[in-house]
Amino acid sequence: MSQVDRAIHAAVEARDEHTALHGLQVARLSEELGRALALDADDIDALREAAHIHDVGKIGIPDQVLLKPAPLTLREWEIMKNHSALGARIVAAQSSPHWEAMHASSKIVNAVLHHHEHFAGTGYPDGLAGDAIPLWSRIILIADCYDALTETRAYRASLTHEDALEVMSGERGRVSDPELFDVFVRSIECSRWKVTGRERNG
Numbered sequence: 001m002s003q004v005d006r007a008i009h010a011a012v013e014a015r016d017e018h019t020a021l022h023g024l025q026v027a028r029l030s031e032e033l034g035r036a037l038a039l040d041a042d043d044i045d046a047l048r049e050a051a052h053i054h055d056v057g058k059i060g061i062p063d064q065v066l067l068k069p070a071p072l073t074l075r076e077w078e079i080m081k082n083h084s085a086l087g088a089r090i091v092a093a094q095s096s097p098h099w100e101a102m103h104a105s106s107k108i109v110n111a112v113l114h115h116h117e118h119f120a121g122t123g124y125p126d127g128l129a130g131d132a133i134p135l136w137s138r139i140i141l142i143a144d145c146y147d148a149l150t151e152t153r154a155y156r157a158s159l160t161h162e163d164a165l166e167v168m169s170g171e172r173g174r175v176s177d178p179e180l181f182d183v184f185v186r187s188i189e190c191s192r193w194k195v196t197g198r199e200r201n202g
């Protein structure tokens with residue numbers, strides 16, 4: 001991880017430890033899915049960075065929304081949905097002037113910007129669909145869903161591995177990229193990050 005990304009992660013941690021831990025787990029799951037897809041080593045490094053800081057924009061979301069110990073109202077959801085564009089702006093601000101590094105960081109910016117786009121075009125911020133959604137965003141979305149469903153929130157218990165996969169299967173092709181989801185289902189079975197008890201690992 002670069003110094004800047006370490007600084008970004010530390011800022012997220014200071015604001016909300018839960019978001020920081022979630023970023024770490026999404027990075028682990030995204031890296032594994034990237035390996036299962038046979039991405040090259042440089043892409044896997046950058047994918048892991050993007051996944052690690054994908055929710056950095058949450059540092060700009062007000063406490064009463066970010067830290068609310070209950071489901072959000074529609075109005076609060078609208079505020080929360082700003083976090084992907086906010087995060088992309090924060091990541092873009094640290095882009096390197098060197099072309100190669102800039103190319104990699106612009107892919108990270110796009111991955112962060114589009115990590116809530118749904119395969120059917122019903123996500124945000126731009127309503128992109130299918131392959132128009134950056135590959136890394138489609139990977140991060142699957143890792144994000146799995147970790148969000150299997151973690152305990154103040155207002156609901158965590159799902160088991162099997163129940164989380166059942167929920168995600170119901171969203172296959174609508175929320176997630178169906179081909180990537182199928183690869184995830186196979187790779188998570190032998191993953192050290194597979195949730196085996198009430199608590200997620202790590």
Ligand SMILES: [Fe+2]
Binds near residue numbers: 054055083115116
């Ligand atoms: Fe997010």
